Structure formats: structure tokens, C-alpha cells
Amino acid sequence: MLSNRHIMTMDDLIADEVTLILDTAESLAEVNQRRIKKVPTLRGRTIVNLFFEPSTRTRTSFEIAAKRLSADGINFTASASATAKGETLRDTARTLAAMSCDLVVVRHKYAGAPQMLAEVMDCSVINGGDGIHQHPTQALLDLYTMRQSLGRLEGLRVGIVGDVCHSRVAGSLVPALRMMGATPVIIGPPTLMPARPDVLGAEVCYDLDEALPTLDVAYLLRVQFERAARMPFPSNREYAMLYGMNADRLAAMPSHAIVMHPGPMNRGVEISADVADSPRSVILGQVESGVAVRMAAMYLLLGGAESGAAA
Amino acid sequence: MDPAAGVDGVLDVLVEDGVIAGVGEDLEVPGAEVVDCAEKVLLPGLADIHVHLREPGQEYKETIASGTRAAAHGGFTAVACMPNTSPVCDRGSTVRFVIERAEETGVVRVYPIGAVTAGQAGEQLAEIGDMVAEGAVAFSDDGHGIQSAGMTRVAMDYLKRFDVPLIAHCEDESLAAGGVVNEGAVSTRMGLPGIPAEAEETMVARDIALAELTGCRLHLAHLSTADSLELVRRAKARGVAVTCEVTPHHLFLDEDSLVTYDTNLKMNPPLRTPADREAMVEGLLDGTVDCVATDHAPHAVHEKELEFELAPNGTTGLETALSLVNTHLVATGKLDWVGVCRVMCHNPRAVANLPEMRLEAGFPADITVVDPEARVDVTPGWFVSRSRNSAFSGASLLGRASDVLVGGSWVVRKGKVVV
Numbered sequence: 028m029l030s031n032r033h034i035m036t037m038d039d040l041i042a043d044e045v046t047l048i049l050d051t052a053e054s055l056a057e058v059n060q061r062r063i064k065k066v067p068t069l070r071g072r073t074i075v076n077l078f079f080e081p082s083t084r085t086r087t088s089f090e091i092a093a094k095r096l097s098a099d100g101i102n103f104t105a106s107a108s109a110t111a112k113g114e115t116l117r118d119t120a121r122t123l124a125a126m127s128c129d130l131v132v133v134r135h136k137y138a139g140a141p142q143m144l145a146e147v148m149d150c151s152v153i154n155g156g157d158g159i160h161q162h163p164t165q166a167l168l169d170l171y172t173m174r175q176s177l178g179r180l181e182g183l184r185v186g187i188v189g190d191v192c193h194s195r196v197a198g199s200l201v202p203a204l205r206m207m208g209a210t211p212v213i214i215g216p217p218t219l220m221p222a223r224p225d226v227l228g229a230e231v232c233y234d235l236d237e238a239l240p241t242l243d244v245a246y247l248l249r250v251q252f253e254r255a256a257r258m259p260f261p262s263n264r265e266y267a268m269l270y271g272m273n274a275d276r277l278a279a280m281p282s283h284a285i286v287m288h289p290g291p292m293n294r295g296v297e298i299s300a301d302v303a304d305s306p307r308s309v310i311l312g313q314v315e316s317g318v319a320v321r322m323a324a325m326y327l328l329l330g331g332a333e334s335g336a337a338a
Numbered sequence: 339m340d341p342a343a344g345v346d347g348v349l350d351v352l353v354e355d356g357v358i359a360g361v362g363e364d365l366e367v368p369g370a371e372v373v374d375c376a377e378k379v380l381l382p383g384l385a386d387i388h389v390h391l392r393e394p395g396q397e398y399k400e401t402i403a404s405g406t407r408a409a410a411h412g413g414f415t416a417v418a419c420m421p422n423t424s425p426v427c428d429r430g431s432t433v434r435f436v437i438e439r440a441e442e443t444g445v446v447r448v449y450p451i452g453a454v455t456a457g458q459a460g461e462q463l464a465e466i467g468d469m470v471a472e473g474a475v476a477f478s479d480d481g482h483g484i485q486s487a488g489m490t491r492v493a494m495d496y497l498k499r500f501d502v503p504l505i506a507h508c509e510d511e512s513l514a515a516g517g518v519v520n521e522g523a524v525s526t527r528m529g530l531p532g533i534p535a536e537a538e539e540t541m542v543a544r545d546i547a548l549a550e551l552t553g554c555r556l557h558l559a560h561l562s563t564a565d566s567l568e569l570v571r572r573a574k575a576r577g578v579a580v581t582c583e584v585t586p587h588h589l590f591l592d593e594d595s596l597v598t599y600d601t602n603l604k605m606n607p608p609l610r611t612p613a614d615r616e617a618m619v620e621g622l623l624d625g626t627v628d629c630v631a632t633d634h635a636p637h638a639v640h641e642k643e644l645e646f647e648l649a650p651n652g653t654t655g656l657e658t659a660l661s662l663v664n665t666h667l668v669a670t671g672k673l674d675w676v677g678v679c680r681v682m683c684h685n686p687r688a689v690a691n692l693p694e695m696r697l698e699a700g701f702p703a704d705i706t707v708v709d710p711e712a713r714v715d716v717t718p719g720w721f722v723s724r725s726r727n728s729a730f731s732g733a734s735l736l737g738r739a740s741d742v743l744v745g746g747s748w749v750v751r752k753g754k755v756v757v
Contacts, residue, residue: 117643137645138529139599158647160529198529222534223526256515 029327035141035154036161037202045207049171051323052316058095059318069098072329073128076102077119077144078155079135084290084314085155085165089132092321098329101128116140120147129329133157151328153321159193159254165289166199168320170207172313173244176285181208186238187229188214188270189248189297192221193255196289197248201227214238215270218259219250235270239279246287247272247297263296273299277307285309340382341676342684343698351380353703356746360699375707378740379675382697383415383704384682386656387690388480388505388559388583388631391417391448394435395424400636400724402436405656406444407757408634408723410749412656413739415704416447418690421458422481428453430468437473445749445757446742447704449475449692454493454504460484463496470500475691478505480559483541485511490545494554502691503555503581508541508566509533509607518647520608524593530646533608535563542566546573549580557689558582560633562607564617571626581689583631584618586662587653587729591615595729601642601649602727605635622681623672629686632659636725653729657721660706661714662730664737668710702745709740712753722755 029047031039040048058066074093078086086102093100105119114122116135120143123131130151133141138158145152156162174180185204191197191213204211205228212230213220224231232238239245250266252258260266267273272286286298286308294300302308339346343361350365351358386409392400400408402419409417419436421427427436433450440448452474453464458481466477477497483506484490490504497504514537519525521532542558546569549556561567561582573580587605592615596603603609621627635652642649663682667673673681687694695704714735718726742750749757 115640115643116645135645137647139646142599143645158529159531195529221526222521222532223523226523226526 028330032328033141033145033152034163034324034328035145035152037163037166037199037206039163042206045167045170045203048167048320048323048327049174051327052171052319055322055326056319058322059315064095065097066095067097068326069093069096069329072098072130074098074100074130074132074325075123075128076100077123077131077133078102078104079133079140080156082134082155085134088314088317089155089321092318092325095318096322096325098325116143117147120144124148124150130325153324153328156195158195159198160195161199162195163199163203164317164321164324165196166203167324168313168317169200169246169287169289170203171316171320172287172309175316176309176312177243177283183209183243184212184241185209185244185246186212186214186242187246187248188235188272190219190250191215191248192219193251194248198227200246201229212238212242216260235276236279239276240281242280243284244287245272245280245284248289249291249293249297267296271297271299272302274301277302277305287313289313339379339675339679340697341679342382342694343696345697346676351697351705353743353746356703358697358699358701358703361697373741377709377711379708379710380697381675381679381706381708382683382695383744384413384660384706385416385418385686385692386414386632386634386659387418387629387686387692389417389419389634389656390422390636390652391419392423392636393439394432398638401443402439402448403443404722404724405634405636406440406446406448407755408654408656408721409446410742410744411722411739411755412658413660413706413708413742414446414656415695415706415742415744416449416687416692418449418451418475418692420451420478420480421453426453426458428456428458428464430465430472433469433472433474445755446744449473449690451476451478451505451690453477454479454484455489458482460486460489463493466496466500470502474502476503476505476557478507478559480505480507483507483509483511487544487548491548491552494548494552494556498552498554501555503557503689505557505559506541506545507559508538508545510537510541513537513540518604518608519596520593520610522593522611524596528596528599535565535610535614538563538607539565539569542569546570546578546580550578553579556580560585560588560607560631561618561627562588562610562614564614567617567621567626571621574626581628581685582626583629583686584622584627585631585633586655586659588615589618589622589630590662590666591729599646601644601646602653602729602731604646604649604651605633605653605729606651619667619672628681628689630659630663630681631686632656636723637727638725642727652727654721654723654725654727657723658716658728658730658735660708661735661738664708664710665735669736703743704745705743706739707741708737710737712736712738712740714738
């Protein structure tokens, strides 16, 4: 089991626990290949998906994961603006707490929302993405995909390319890679770099072409124009010219190297269509891993062992 | 103890009809009430020139009645209140309202600070002359920096006519850009938008240059970075009429305190680095910083209970400032009581055009009696303010105001507000 009852940031986990989650996900992945894709592991447990931001893939992934473990999953979609009409996050949390759920998955526009829920509610909390802070299950499924594709995590050199400063994916993936002995390199224009990349433990590179031959993974991020105060580069055309992954750049990477993206993709901006659809792209594999990894996280947090084996 | 009056010793102070009638050894006055202040320190009434009393308009956070009681509880006999009320204090009638309300409901002296620009919108001058006539002592758009250098220049030129200072909130909003904590290690680790130190420093540099151009008295509010102080240090050295203040939270807390998303630690300017904090203390001790001012900013519990990025900025400060200064600076031997008089009484009064107070015959009997050994646990029960949003909640401090006289009347006895 896990030493912490929440997965809010990568700090809630240690390397052995990450490995345990990935191993557990590997055994649970088999369930997803069955004709009847369901095990009774979390029967009678209540899992609430509390989404304050629009999300399709993450919410669906958590929802499917809960259903395949036989948990009762409830979707709760709300507006993030506490200043508009409606109740505060704290009151929403108190309301849900009164209904006794076992696990809350929260996605919120602002950093720290999972911590606020955990203060108020007596249940486990999984952070499904908070502001520009962290998104730990995304990092876990990315590790799973890398391990599956490349056979290991230790020693990998992973280039995280693009809008790093607004990316909660990078916020979790950088420390996760460090924890597992890989080297994260964040690549992009200085306008999209975090204030202190050293705090996260990442190498910084402004020149994608210089980095490509050394990378085992090119992990492309979507540019989040909606979060930027002002346009961080002159045009999409110039961004694609400097940082867009295309066939020529793919060819500059080692032959074993893979391309990843957390989705949704902007084809033609950070990734060209031919690369997105190439055999070197494991983007759909990431989505597939997501279900198994989230099943593992839920199972391990809720101590599913009390109702029997994992699968 | 009062360096301005040249007194320092175990002395008697005689108060008669609201005025200090004498200071000396073994004063004998038949029939007088005798208050034993053994082991205590008598200071001329402390003044805080940066508070938000929230009245008119936001009485659920604080009122002039509750805010002045909080001031008394913290040992202050005078406060200057910022104009970002609702409506903004940007005309004579609002200044008059605050003064009249303070006379009716307040327990310490209240000096309104008027807005520099109409509605604090930074676009055109407020009726500064009218406000001066009604009793405004200084002018500030605190809460927002005046973004336009041209507007600031006009304001400084105009203020010079009345010999009142511009109290500048230095923050270039195009650089601060929605930030909520200091830009750096903590903003990166916590995933919160950052405010770079340069958002403050560029405007400090600009305003010093404009003070030089215009000759207007410039007072820089709540400085938070080492380089801001360096700019002030150099400006003072070449004789610019610039003064500055620092808050207790920028003296005694830094961004490393932000380990959880505790919104009581959200303020503007944000808590900076430990090196900045040390520079603030150094600046206070070497005289670069003229005053300690609290930026007392009360907010209701339901407002501070929001997500960090949504919660309002500010911490209360009136009721902890003196205890903090004593705990961290006096008790540690870094600052003596002469220094406390300087940064919490005489300098702030001089900066904001408040009447001088001395422990000397003929001056009003505004006296703060400090018990430097009293223990203060900063719990919700400690506060007299209507709000509880203190960045120092949970702290255990040393020293407090045990008794406070305003105009010869007791407002605090044995640590309790009695009016």
C-alpha cells in the first residue's frame, strides 16, 4: 500500500511507491483486454469526480477506471468561479464530505485546491490537475508508457518541449522523472520557462535541434494561450519553425526514441500530423495506460486488498 | 524613554487635563492617581501610518470603531488610514466623514490619507486641495501603483503646492501580471503565478526619479525587496526627499513560510526571499527604512477561505507589530527603545504630517506603556479587530502594550481595551 492517503503532488510518493503503482497498473491492464472489463475490487466504495474545469479525457479516464474496479463513480461538474454565484470550494467539499465518499478526484483551475479539499474532507484525494501546479496521475501514466516502450526509466533523457511554465503536466513529470533516475530537459523559448527550473530539477535548453540527438523521449506540450498574459512568441508559424516536432526533427533523434504528448494536440503547431500518426508516436498508448494507472492508484489508495486481490 | 524629549531613565510622568505636565524624578503631586510602571517602558504614543480601516463600505471586515480598538490594543495612539474604501476617499466630504466618524466611534487618533487620483483609477487628480482643507494628511493610491509616469509627475507637482507627501504603492502591473506570490523558487514549486521583485523596483526607481524632478516629498509604502532599499539608500545619499516603510511581515516572514496554501500569507507585495527579509531588517537598523508600518488589511474569514489565487491580499498587523518588533529586534539586542521610538513614533509622524508627540511637558498625554516581558500567544482570541487574518497566527511572542493613554484618557489598561 501507499504511505500517504492522497496523491496531490509527486511529493506524496517515493520511488518504490511509483514502481508499485506502475507494477500494479501492469497487472490491472489485463482487465482492460477482457471481454467483461470489470473486477469487483472496489465494490461498495464511492469515488467522486469533482471537475471544476472542462475535461474530457481525464474525467473519462478516471470514470472508466472507477467502473472497471466496480466502484460507484459519481461525476460532479461545477464552475470554478467562487466569486460568481454559487458556493465556495470549501462548502462544496463540506457538502460532499457529509455524503461520505471514499475518494475524490479533483480538477481545478487554481493551484492548491486538492490540499484545500483534503483539509476539509475525511477521504483520499487524487489531484486530477490543479492550476499550473501538478497533475500527478498524468506523470504516472507517462512513466508507465515510457517504461513500456523503452524498457526502463533510469538513465532516460526526456525532453519536455514547449509551454513548460503553464504546464501542470510538466509540474509533475519533471520531479517524477528525477525520482525515477531519468533526466528531464525542458526545452522552449525563455518566455515559456518557469522562474526557477532548478527548483523542479530540470535542465534547460532553448534550442530543440541541439537537444534532439540526445533524447530518448520528445514530450511535446500544448501551448496554453489562454493562460498566458501576452503572446509568448510572434506567431504559430515561428513557433512551429523553432519548436514544432516534424519528420525532419524526428529523424534527428536516435532511432529508438519516442514521441509523446498529453493531449489535446494542436496539429501543425507543436506536432505535425505525420509525426503524431507515426509508429514512433505513443500518444494513444498514453491514453490507454491512463486507465490502468488510475485503476492502480485508486486500488492502492483505497486499500483494495481488504476485498481481495487486485485482479 | 523618548529621544526627542531627551529623556531616558526611571522617571515619573505627570499627566494633567490630558496634557503632560511634567517629567522628572520623584514628582510629588498630592491627590494624584499613581500608576506603578515598574519594569515597563514608557514611549510617546506609537503611530501606524498605513492601515485599512475599511469604513466606509466594508464594515464587515473592520470599522473605525473596531480598527482603532485594535490599534490601541497594539499600542498605537494614532493611525493614518488608506483611502481605498467604498467609496474611495477621494474628496473632502469623505475625509470629513472619516474624521467625524473617528471622533464619534474611534478610540485613538485617526488621520485620513486621501486618494491621489479620482477613484484611485490613475487617470486624473482627485480634489486634493479640498481634502487637505478637510484634514487629509497625505495622499496615496495604495492598492494600485499609479501606472502612468506622466500621471505620477502631475500628482507630485500638484502635491508640492500643499507640502503633503505622496505615499507610493510601487507595483508595475504589466510585470506583476496576475501574480500572487514572489516569482522564484516558491512560485515554481507551488505552481502559483509569480510577481518579480522588479515589478516593485522599476517603479521605485521611477518614482525616485520623479521626486527628484518635482521636489515632491515621496514616501514609499511597504517596500519588500533588497534592491528597492538599495535604490532608497542611494537616493537619500544624494539628498532626495524620499522616505520609506517596511511591514512587520516583510521584516519577520519570507516566502519559505509558504509551505501550504495558507491565504493568510497572501499579501501584496508578496513575501520575498530570506535574503530580502534580512535586507529589510538591516535597512531598518541602518536608518534606510524610516518606519515600521503594518499595512493592517483585515478580511473576513469567508473571503480568506478561498483558493489561494482568488483570496484577497493582506494580513492584519496592528495587534502584533509591537510584540513582533520586541520579540525579534529589541529582545535580541538589535534595536533599543530609542530605535523603536524612531521607527514607530517620531519618523512615521514626521513622514505623514501627524502632530509630534513627546514625553515632555506641554505635549498631549498620548503614551504607550510597554510590558516587554509579557507573553503573547497569537490565537483567534487575541484579536480585538473584527478580522482574524493574521500572517502570524499561532506565533508565540514577547512583549505588548500593557497600558495606553490617548489625550490623558486610558484606552488600554493591563492589556485590555477599556473603552
